[in-house]
Amino acid sequence: MLDNIYKKLLDHFGPQGWWPTSNSCETPEWEVCVGAILTQNTNWSNVEKALNELKKNETLEPHKITKMKQEKLEQMIRSSGFYTQKADRLKRFARFVLDKGSVQDFLKNVTREELIAFNGIGRETADSMLLYACGRKYFVVDAYTKRIFNRLGLVKMDDYEEIRKFLEQNLPNNIKIYKEFHALIVKLGKTHCKKEPVCKTCPLTKICKKKI
DNA sequence: ACCCAGGTGGCCC
């Protein structure tokens, strides 16, 4: 079933290529983690501006962020919104990562529980980092995922962990599919049926019981 | 002038 949905979305939209990173960063995985924090309830284009600002000034690397004045960091990431909170989160997170030894040590050893326990990282941000930076099979559940799978009648709840487990139990054992599927769900959510329940052009129309 | 965006934490009950 999920297989079928995945194929339809992939056919319709094509590969989304998440998570986008620039080639200019020494460690793309670190850039993914920074992006994951900056994109909390924020349009990606605003996040890109903030990331470009950090790259332009060569201050994206974790040790630079730990040393930077909070006020300076706030101004550099201003475009991503909630910049006071996010600057604080980034500074503490960079410290947290470096205290693991290195970015590579962090990626290899950090646990989901540790990430969620970190103030400023919730379930979705944790799973985004685990999947797209650490390369581990955790499905990222966002508001679109909840909305779409509820309207498809495949889940009947709003609970993050329940939905994540449902997806992980029914998805092929393939990390590329985890990565691509989440991105495709976001694409679908952004482009179709924002104002329910009309969905004439929805690529899932034929398998929808309810409209997405 | 609204409304939304690749959420989270802190309250409150």
Place this chain on the structure above:
DNA sequence: GGGCCACATGGG
């Protein structure tokens, strides 16, 4: 466990 609310910018 869920229901509100603040947090803030930029684009449609």
